[in-house]
Amino acid sequence: xxxxxxxxxxDPDSKYYDxxxxxRGVGIRFNGAEKTNVEEYCVSEGWVTVQxxxxxxxxxxxxxxxxxxxxEPYLRDEA
Numbered sequence: 735x736x737x738x739x740x741x742x743x744x745d746p747d748s749k750y751y752d753x754x755x756x757x758r759g760v761g762i763r764f765n766g767a768e769k770t771n772v773e774e775y776c777v778s779e780g781w782v783t784v785q786x787x788x789x790x791x792x793x794x795x796x797x798x799x800x801x802x803x804x805x806e807p808y809l810r811d812e813a
Contacts, residue, residue: 759810
């Protein structure tokens, strides 16, 4: 893990959003499996939020659910 934050979100309205890191490409291994639909993660608390189907909330954002386990973020260009 190279200088990745403890918590990162792909939602521009979140205070954990970092456009430069997202453009570089951050990959997530969750419980040993590659996840491609992660909306937000937190390494220290051990959770990720993923899209729950194609449903949207009333603001037009995807509905998410929180999964707990081992979170391993990495930069895709270094993998």
